[in-house]
Amino acid sequence: MNILVCVKRVPDTGAKLRLTEDERAVDTRRLGFTISPHEECAVEEAVQIIEREGGEGVVLTLGPAEAEEQLRDSLARGMDRAILLEIDGEDWDPQRTAEAIVESVRREAASGHQYDLIIFGNESADSGGYQIGVRVAHALDLPCVTGVKGIDIRGGVLQARREIAAGWEVYEVQMPVVLTTKEGLNLPRYPSLRGTMGAKKKPFSRSSPSHSEGDLRLQRVLHPADQGKEVEILGEGPAAAPRVVELLEKLGLLE
Amino acid sequence: MILGIIEHDRGVIEATSLQMLTLGRGLAEQTGTSLEAALIGDDAASLEETIKPFGMAAIHRVTHPQLDDYAPAAWAEAVVQLGRARGAQAILAAGSDRGNEVLAHVAAKTGLAMAANCAQVEAGDVYRVLRLRWGSSLLEEAELSGEIKLLSVAPHTVEATEARCDTVTVEDFEPTLSEADLRVKVTRRDETASSGVTLKTARVVVGGGRGVGSAEGFAVLEELAAVLGGIVGGSRVATNNGWRPHTNQVGLTGTRIAPQLYIACGISGAIQHLVGCKGAKHILVINTDREAPFFSKADYGVIGDLHEVVPALVAEVKKRG
Ligand SMILES: Cc1cc2nc3c(=O)[nH]c(=O)nc-3n(C[C@H](O)[C@H](O)[C@H](O)COP(=O)(O)OP(=O)(O)OC[C@H]3O[C@@H](n4cnc5c(N)ncnc54)[C@H](O)[C@@H]3O)c2cc1C
Ligand SMILES: Nc1ncnc2c1ncn2[C@@H]1O[C@H](COP(=O)(O)O)[C@@H](O)[C@H]1O
Numbered sequence: 325m326n327i328l329v330c331v332k333r334v335p336d337t338g339a340k341l342r343l344t345e346d347e348r349a350v351d352t353r354r355l356g357f358t359i360s361p362h363e364e365c366a367v368e369e370a371v372q373i374i375e376r377e378g379g380e381g382v383v384l385t386l387g388p389a390e391a392e393e394q395l396r397d398s399l400a401r402g403m404d405r406a407i408l409l410e411i412d413g414e415d416w417d418p419q420r421t422a423e424a425i426v427e428s429v430r431r432e433a434a435s436g437h438q439y440d441l442i443i444f445g446n447e448s449a450d451s452g453g454y455q456i457g458v459r460v461a462h463a464l465d466l467p468c469v470t471g472v473k474g475i476d477i478r479g480g481v482l483q484a485r486r487e488i489a490a491g492w493e494v495y496e497v498q499m500p501v502v503l504t505t506k507e508g509l510n511l512p513r514y515p516s517l518r519g520t521m522g523a524k525k526k527p528f529s530r531s532s533p534s535h536s537e538g539d540l541r542l543q544r545v546l547h548p549a550d551q552g553k554e555v556e557i558l559g560e561g562p563a564a565a566p567r568v569v570e571l572l573e574k575l576g577l578l579e
Numbered sequence: 580m581i582l583g584i585i586e587h588d589r590g591v592i593e594a595t596s597l598q599m600l601t602l603g604r605g606l607a608e609q610t611g612t613s614l615e616a617a618l619i620g621d622d623a624a625s626l627e628e629t630i631k632p633f634g635m636a637a638i639h640r641v642t643h644p645q646l647d648d649y650a651p652a653a654w655a656e657a658v659v660q661l662g663r664a665r666g667a668q669a670i671l672a673a674g675s676d677r678g679n680e681v682l683a684h685v686a687a688k689t690g691l692a693m694a695a696n697c698a699q700v701e702a703g704d705v706y707r708v709l710r711l712r713w714g715s716s717l718l719e720e721a722e723l724s725g726e727i728k729l730l731s732v733a734p735h736t737v738e739a740t741e742a743r744c745d746t747v748t749v750e751d752f753e754p755t756l757s758e759a760d761l762r763v764k765v766t767r768r769d770e771t772a773s774s775g776v777t778l779k780t781a782r783v784v785v786g787g788g789r790g791v792g793s794a795e796g797f798a799v800l801e802e803l804a805a806v807l808g809g810i811v812g813g814s815r816v817a818t819n820n821g822w823r824p825h826t827n828q829v830g831l832t833g834t835r836i837a838p839q840l841y842i843a844c845g846i847s848g849a850i851q852h853l854v855g856c857k858g859a860k861h862i863l864v865i866n867t868d869r870e871a872p873f874f875s876k877a878d879y880g881v882i883g884d885l886h887e888v889v890p891a892l893v894a895e896v897k898k899r900g
Binding site for chain 2: 337338339340341350360361362417418419422447449450451452453454455458459461462463465467468469470471483485486488489490491492493494495496497498506507508511512538539540541542543544545546547548553555556557558559560561562563564565566568569571572573575576577578
């Protein structure tokens, strides 16, 4: 079973978002970087499937040279090989990003690497476009199930479960297939020391796709209007309990 | 015209589709055209009366023998054919799981750009949209071009309001579907019996984060939730460490909650957590660190160790009860 997982490097923003002076991005000068939890689950799922069934797990990103960090992290968690589609400057729009990923998959296929499964996050952590996986699936003429929180593979048929208001719905599809996943699919492992050491020696390829402008063009990012709450401190330590209970009474929560 | 895709699950509609229609009506007014709606599948027929007051000039009943249950690519193919037949200048969906999914398929099939989770839209040759990023922690102004504009409407950013058209025509439309469009279709459903209070519907949520320290540490939070008729939730640190199941996670990649009171214990207040509890009426934060960012987003605070404060609270509630 050969599996491709696509991840995106995003700032680990914590409690406060600062913007760059040109107001086109988050100021990342004092931030670490990560990938979306949805994508972490995609990586974990790929590693688990390959542990069971054998095969190769490839992790891909389109991003700056520094995105090597996120790819190495996925290698440390058990993926076998990484592909960096290196770009400089700003994020590409979803159409162009999908095209670059499709081109890479086609190049891989031409050199004998076919994927049985291609996994994306349901949405990217920062931009949340909800579309790159679906675009790639159509370009490759593959079926696509989005928002997946449960996967079961038997004899070339993949069962994908997804959560709906009424419970779960199940889709059965013939592989190869494209999936987009949501956190909750599994509990991702932390990379082991051995994994981290090993990741440095795993195959890593770089190429630079060429860019053209897309039809969704970011102009500016801005903060939403602040609700501006003024906190009322009810007290310190256990001594605050009576005042909290008064509050519960006031809110009508003790009936 | 502006075409709105009505999302439904076997004939059950969500408020987000009505919000989408309201934004679509505004767009139709801006551009001097009309709003039309697509109701896909036989089981959607019952929704005609529900959506009529929201101001569309036409409802298209989209039916096909194979559209008997949800199939995202088939829904999208139907929308593409209908949109082309009617000369749509924009196609709208709710910014929900299914809405975004169907629209993404429309985008992929047509090669058009799609802007997800828009809160405001200004029409023109090029549309100017205001869309949500980081799960609504940031806004983005963007330009959207293309022959047909594809937009999903961010849930609960537009208030659904009625404005009935004098006449609403209802027309049947049968799309041509291919095998490929039907490769992905709901095969089976497992409906979990609704087991009383859930994180989404609870009146009180008691949340725990890194400060709780362990799975066992959640026992006192469970106790507090129990005496208040509430339910326990947690931050991603709590779920990622395996202290709580992911179904307990509040936030961007977890559940969005809307209780009367959210009691957040040992949680710092990262933006990805905050977007999950924006819907809470009141927030009480219990944290040892007065500088924790959560305090500036809370209504009430207690400074202290949750392992001491929460048991004292349980005792005090029991005393009054
Ligand atoms: C794309 C993305 C998506 C994410 N999605 C989510 C999500 O859905 N939900 C989510 O929660 N997070 C999410 N996160 C993670 C988020 O950024 C934070 O890392 C996380 O919310 C922090 O959890 P925490 O507040 O429990 O831990 P910390 O940030 O470590 O805070 C612990 C707090 O506990 C206090 N404390 C310590 N001991 C005690 C004590 N004894 N008594 C009282 N207080 C104490 C500390 O002062 C501190 O404020 C996401 C991150 C990314 C990048
Ligand atoms: N720059 C990128 N490189 C690789 N994969 C990406 C990139 N951007 C997005 N993706 C993948 O596509 C998914 C959906 O992204 P989006 O359509 O932006 O919400 C993400 O969760 C990733 O798996």
